[in-house]
Amino acid sequence: MGSRGDVQPYLALARGLMAAGHRPLLAAPRRFGPLAAAHEVEFAPLTDEMLALQDTVRGQGVRAAITAAGAVKPMLRRLLDDQAALTAGPADVVVYHPKSLGGPYVAEKLGVPALAGLLLPLYLPTAAFPSPILPVRVPRALNRASWRISSAVEAPYRGTVREWRAGPLGLRGRCRPVADLVRAGGVLHAWSPYLLPAPADWPADAQPTGFWTLPTPGGWTPPERLARFLEDGDPPVYVGFGSSYSGDAERLTATVLEAVRLTGRRAILATGWGALRQGSEPDGVLMIDEAPHDWLLPRVAAAVHHGGIGTVAAALRAGVPQVIRPFLGDQPFWADRLHRIGVAPAPVTGRLTPGKLAAAVEASAVLASAARALAAQVGAEDGVTTAVARIARAKGARGPAPRTDGDTSPLP
Template sequence: MRPLLITAGSRGDVQPYLALAVGLLAAGHEPVLAAPRRFEALAAGHGVAFAPLDDAMLDLQDSVQGQGVRAAITAARSVRPMLRRFLDDMTVLAERQADVVVYHPKSLGGPSIAERLGVPAVAGLLLPLYLPTSAFPSPILPLRLPRLLNRASWRTSSAIESPYRSTVRAWRAEALGLRGDARTVAELVAAGGVLHAWSPHLLPGPADWPAAAHPIGFWTLPARSGWTPPERLARFLDEGEPPVYVGFGSSTGGDPETLAATVLDAVRLTGRRAVLATGWGALRPGREHTDVLVIEEAPHDWLLPRTAVAVHHGGIGTAAAALRAGVPQVVRPFQADQPFWAARLHRTGAAPPPLTGRLTAERLAAVIQHATALTPAARTLAERITAENGTATAVTRLEHLLDGQRH
């Protein structure tokens, strides 16, 4: 097989696709990963062929991080030309030989590349987005709805593509020679072109989904057994009890200094040690603190098993890593699908109820203490999730898909 994997967005959107590429490579196939160019070194480190795509939109996201609504609105006016540059970079993918395209919906052009190549298009979804169900509302809807409206709420997913449809249509015509609009992701998913890449132990497939759409497990990179931590991190972990991990990835409430101060006060109230990961700037501690180590980042698969509790934003990548590590989780959701995953984590028994509303040091400290009592449940869940191999299942599904096409 010569699978072409196309993704866009931050590391949380790219790393699962890289994991799938690594799994395909190990199975003897020849995958190519197309993603924002800043991830080229990451792909090279795993021996995966890489096609770089323009990442100006990520640069823009970095530049407005924590600067408020006005900066975000101003930046939004620049998105359309950036999107066209991203799509233009994708054009060269239509000149490659490929048997199947697996795409992230954020790539927008993935289905069009598959159409131009004349090969199947399969959406690799890291959260439920396009297949309606009455079991729960769309994860990206910020409102609580009566159960009666669950199925109707899924129309919001298709609306996400609407602002960019004219740009994609022009690119299809001018760069690929294709007429009209591409089939929507919702149409492709409804026709069976989907792999749902999360654990059924976190969110099982609802009864009104076809069996082929049920989740197959997380796409996870092999553990970095050879990763060497910085000396200060290794020494800190060796000097005492497992610390609390706190990291909010690329999410921010707009005031990283205040959020960091709240977190540090909460840690002090618990009497525990902590590792704070500043990530994209969600946390900005103003000074050094005893029993607290501040880092930019570290591989979750290495660090989280060495911690007592993981406090995070509810991004599915961090949640999956903490589930595999068997540590209880405290979730402070900020946006998008994070409240949905926070609620799901609570239902598994691996996390207390999500921290919503005004965050205080006292509230956070109390929830961290509550979470420690959930350690046995988190470890039991970890045993079940680590027994899955979502990547291998995805590889098998793609092999069967192409076998069916050939026969």
């Protein structure tokens, strides 16, 4: 459940399972049905009402967000009911994104193992660093305590999940927090250990697998104007902020264009996710809707983006330095990690100005060789194959899913 950045790694995992002779079923918001079909993956549509609501209120202020909040619980119940329907068919194992909320209970109903597939560290506490979703910095001594925020995030929905678990699924007993279920059932951490190695206080089976990468479907051809622009000069700077920014898109676009002018570089602006706005193209600038990152980023000089893990992974594989302007969630965490491993200057924070962004782009140039060296290491990983092997072991070596109510008696 979530945006394309949440769903696409699961699609990559499904492709890897198919290649290994398994039959995966991808359950995700219905808007991603065509994407699954393009990769020939069997698909079960889930309601995407909550994504549509997000799209509607984005950028409309606090009042709109508060008004929309009242509609969330009925939408969540319909999402959970769609997941309950999945229990009508057989399965050997459930791999779930925590945003789905229902994944571990679907596994309990089916009597099969459940593995959380995490795109960021979320549920296994560590003293090495604070929770990536913590909105403020804390002293190192509070790092482990900060991980309690994961349970707080799900608290408003726990009553709805509890009623659903007892109703359509017919499961008895106490409804445990997702954090407890992740620790009991196991986890697949879908990022590169070169970006973030497992801290020493994590269990051995929590080692990162490497990124779950979805190759561009064969035969993708760039539009003529994009191909011609790349051929007509030095490698440009790529700029794209996904859908994270909820402010004034025109103002952000103007800031970016002025920053590009100050650097004297060519640039490609990707506007398709809403943070940037299509408009006039100054000399040396090309605006596009979107293009596959694994095709485009190896052809640019640097990638300026919001710090979403999907774009982070693509830029690491491409071997280009990154300039991060984080906006929300885990983006500041990944921005800090990229800076620490030497492939990005310090994150651009605070009020965004053309001068600050231009200075960061210029600072990224000296990091190009480090980015290329790291790309060789990340490129040698095969996160999907590693994850598929762990799933197969979970299927073969473990019994049914642990009772989510904590009861150790046999499942009915």
